[in-house]
Amino acid sequence: xxxxxxxxxxxxxxxxSKISGLFSRRSYNIxxxxxxxxxxxxxxxxxxVANGDEYVVEQLEKQLNxxxxxxxxxxxxxxxxxxxELSLIKVHSSSTKRFELLKIAELMNAKIVDVAASTVxxxxxxxxxxxxxxxxxxxxxxxREIVRTGTVAIDKGKAExxx
Amino acid sequence: xxxxxxxxxxxxxxxxVDTVFGYPGATICPFYDxxxxxxxxxxxxxxxxxxxxxxxxxxxxxxxxxxxxxATSGPGATNLITGxxxxxxxxxPMIAITGQVRSDLLGRDVFQEADITGAxxxxxxxSYLVEKTEDLPRIFKEAFHIAKTGRPGPVLxxxxxxxxxxxxxxxxxxxxxxxxxxxPNTNGHLVQIKRAVELIKSSKRPLIVAGGxxxxxxxxxxxxxxxxxxxxPVLSTMMGIxxxxxxxxxxxxxxxxHGRKSANSALHKADLTIVCGARLGxxxxxxxxxxxxxxxxxxxxxxPAEIGKNVKTTVPIVGDMNNVMKRLIENIDGxxxxxxxxxxxxxxxxxxxxxxxxxxxYVEPRTLISKLSFxxxxxxxxxxDVGQNQIWCANNFRIREGRFLTTGGMGTMxxxxxxxxxxxxxxxxxxxxxxxxxxxxxxxxxxxxxIAQNNLNIKIIxxxxxxxxxxxxxxxxxxxxxxxxxxxxxxxxxxALAKAYGIDSAEVSSNEEAEKxxxxxxxxDKPFVLVCNVHPDTPSIL
Numbered sequence: 001x002x003x004x005x006x007x008x009x010x011x012x013x014x015x016x017s018k019i020s021g022l023f024s025r026r027s028y029n030i031x032x033x034x035x036x037x038x039x040x041x042x043x044x045x046x047x048x049v050a051n052g053d054e055y056v057v058e059q060l061e062k063q064l065n066x067x068x069x070x071x072x073x074x075x076x077x078x079x080x081x082x083x084x085e086l087s088l089i090k091v092h093s094s095s096t097k098r099f100e101l102l103k104i105a106e107l108m109n110a111k112i113v114d115v116a117a118s119t120v121x122x123x124x125x126x127x128x129x130x131x132x133x134x135x136x137x138x139x140x141x142x143x144r145e146i147v148r149t150g151t152v153a154i155d156k157g158k159a160e161x162x163x
Numbered sequence: 164x165x166x167x168x169x170x171x172x173x174x175x176x177x178x179x180v181d182t183v184f185g186y187p188g189a190t191i192c193p194f195y196d197x198x199x200x201x202x203x204x205x206x207x208x209x210x211x212x213x214x215x216x217x218x219x220x221x222x223x224x225x226x227x228x229x230x231x232x233x234a235t236s237g238p239g240a241t242n243l244i245t246g247x248x249x250x251x252x253x254x255x256p257m258i259a260i261t262g263q264v265r266s267d268l269l270g271r272d273v274f275q276e277a278d279i280t281g282a283x284x285x286x287x288x289x290s291y292l293v294e295k296t297e298d299l300p301r302i303f304k305e306a307f308h309i310a311k312t313g314r315p316g317p318v319l320x321x322x323x324x325x326x327x328x329x330x331x332x333x334x335x336x337x338x339x340x341x342x343x344x345x346x347p348n349t350n351g352h353l354v355q356i357k358r359a360v361e362l363i364k365s366s367k368r369p370l371i372v373a374g375g376x377x378x379x380x381x382x383x384x385x386x387x388x389x390x391x392x393x394x395x396p397v398l399s400t401m402m403g404i405x406x407x408x409x410x411x412x413x414x415x416x417x418x419x420x421h422g423r424k425s426a427n428s429a430l431h432k433a434d435l436t437i438v439c440g441a442r443l444g445x446x447x448x449x450x451x452x453x454x455x456x457x458x459x460x461x462x463x464x465x466x467p468a469e470i471g472k473n474v475k476t477t478v479p480i481v482g483d484m485n486n487v488m489k490r491l492i493e494n495i496d497g498x499x500x501x502x503x504x505x506x507x508x509x510x511x512x513x514x515x516x517x518x519x520x521x522x523x524x525y526v527e528p529r530t531l532i533s534k535l536s537f538x539x540x541x542x543x544x545x546x547x548d549v550g551q552n553q554i555w556c557a558n559n560f561r562i563r564e565g566r567f568l569t570t571g572g573m574g575t576m577x578x579x580x581x582x583x584x585x586x587x588x589x590x591x592x593x594x595x596x597x598x599x600x601x602x603x604x605x606x607x608x609x610x611x612x613x614i615a616q617n618n619l620n621i622k623i624i625x626x627x628x629x630x631x632x633x634x635x636x637x638x639x640x641x642x643x644x645x646x647x648x649x650x651x652x653x654x655x656x657x658x659a660l661a662k663a664y665g666i667d668s669a670e671v672s673s674n675e676e677a678e679k680x681x682x683x684x685x686x687x688d689k690p691f692v693l694v695c696n697v698h699p700d701t702p703s704i705l
Contacts, residue, residue, distance in 0.1 A: 062468035
């Protein structure tokens with residue numbers, strides 16, 4: 001089971017290592033992790049996408065809550081939040097294939113942000129699932145490099161995660 | 164103007180600290196200089212830093228205030244780790260203060276530099292690497308608050324040398340603490356407490372399993388009252404020994420792989436288990452995940468992460484044991500225990516009365532420990548080490564109003580002697596006795612020097628069987644009796660060794676002799692090492 005946790009933490013040195021350390025120590029697997037400051041500069045938000053059964057998620061939430069700099073942990077409910085991930089994908093492209101790649105970009109609503117003699121670079125901001133579809137489409141052309149930010153997520157509607 | 168080091172001392176004073184345990188070194192020298200002549204705080208110089216942490220643990224457990232240990236950077240700090248980890252696993256409130264290299268040298272791998280906050284990450288409740296001298300009062304205030312509230316645990320404060328030397332305008336100790344992410348829930352949810360009461364009232368065969376949380380929250384008497392009101396029998400974990408007097412009619416002893424058969428048998432038959440301040444690790448209940456299938460479980464703990472971790476729970480109650488017990492007592496009126504269960508438990512207790520076999524020419528440790536209990540004052544503190552000696556003590560020390568200090572969570576050999584030093588510093592008028600094996604004794608016998616230097620009235624009973632007995636038993640059971648590296652032959656003459664440290668000592672080979680010595684030494688105000696020859700085949704349990 002995949003789940004998304006939204007974690008508010010005090011914006012101080014060492015917090016990220018405390019959190020990532022907790023995952024590895026208790027052998028929980030992380031798919032992605034993204035950090036950024038919130039409207040309150042003393043508070044950061046960490047979005048974690050991880051894998052595990054109900055027992056693992058519950059333990060993880062509780063163990064995260066035990067960390068002193070962790071202010072709040074919320075498990076986002078499937079279907080009730082928006083998630084996005086920014087990816088930069090550099091694909092091998094001979095001049096003959098360039099048109100096909102442009103078509104894929106158009107179809108998937110991705111941007112082409114760099115074109116060179118032998119490469120085309122895509123910028124894509126979507127859910128992790130859609131990003132995977134784009135990657136699968138691009139694979140046959142030869143992907144040179146992928147850089148992904150990790151998923152960030154926010155509740156739909158009025159719901160929010162605040163300190 | 165006031166220096167960081169002076170501020171550190173003033174913070175400790177403001178927290179009411181009267182004793183610290185430590186070992187100096189270059190980067191913590193400014194603090195030691197401040198300790199030298201402008202404070203009443205007593206410093207106990209241990210002989211290795213790990214023992215400073217164990218002593219702080221013994222101190223904390225004996226007087227229910229955080230223990231403080233101090234070490235220098237690098238090896239001093241890394242030596243503390245086992246002691247810090249022990250306190251973490253045993254949930255003991257502790258402040259560990261370490262010197263660190265100058266802040267401008269941090270990260271350059273200079274002499275005696277170690278990333279101690281990083282290394283201790285998994286073993287501390289929280290840690291601080293101080294960045295500004297101005298932050299010291301707030302950090303000390305927070306550290307003590309975090310260590311002693313909620314589920315107690317060790318907090319590490321790592322302070323670069325230059326921040327101890329820097330001077331700031333003035334010192335003011337904060338009165339309050341504001342930590343956004345730390346607000347332990349102590350009250351216990353009323354709805355859950357009601358559900359628990361209903362569950363107890365509808366149960367036929369209820370049982371209480373009490374752990375260390377009952378002792379650390381100071382709820383021992385409330386738990387006793389609750390048990391007496393309801394007549395529900397009580398088991399304890401290793402860390403919970405002392406929640407009831409051993410001879411209390413409702414007390415069945417310690418549960419677990421090395422516990423009493425009567426206790427385990429009762430647990431097996433219960434239809435409701437009320438778990439109080441215990442995490443129920445694998446030594447308490449070998450297959451805890453199966454427990455909730457047979458019996459309903461009410462789990463009361465200050466740490467929400469413990470609930471549902473090892474045992475399936477019917478009614479979870481997060482809260483301080485004092486508050487929860489108080490509410491349970493108020494609401495349990497009119498409950499009477501099923502007489503059949505009452506009879507059954509009494510039968511169990513009688514059925515499993517221990518029959519102990521003895522070996523001629525050797526001390527029988529279990530009988531001796533049982534006798535020892537009544538030769539000491541009723542508030543005596545017994546510090547047991549780890550190994551067979553721990554099990555002998557856990558099952559045979561007849562505790563009354565005193566304490567039983569051992570490391571049930573971490574199981575660190577060498578704990579007993581330094582823990583006794585801490586306990587004695589906290590409770591000078593109480594009898595403090597160590598029971599250890601010849602293996603565990605040799606892990607911290609350097610502390611005989613600390614005992615002698617401070618003339619601490621601690622009696623040490625070494626159960627010598629020339630074996631690492633607990634591992635040897637395991638080898639007999641699981642490794643076809645291949646005694647790999649568990650024989651301690653050619654040991655030193657412990658009596659001569661103790662005397663070399665200036666501590667009186669004797670060796671005995673029978674219970675009569677041993678008891679005679681114990682009777683005499685408990686009267687004296689000097690330390691003593693009693694070496695008891697124990698037959699290698701004396702088992703941990705029956």
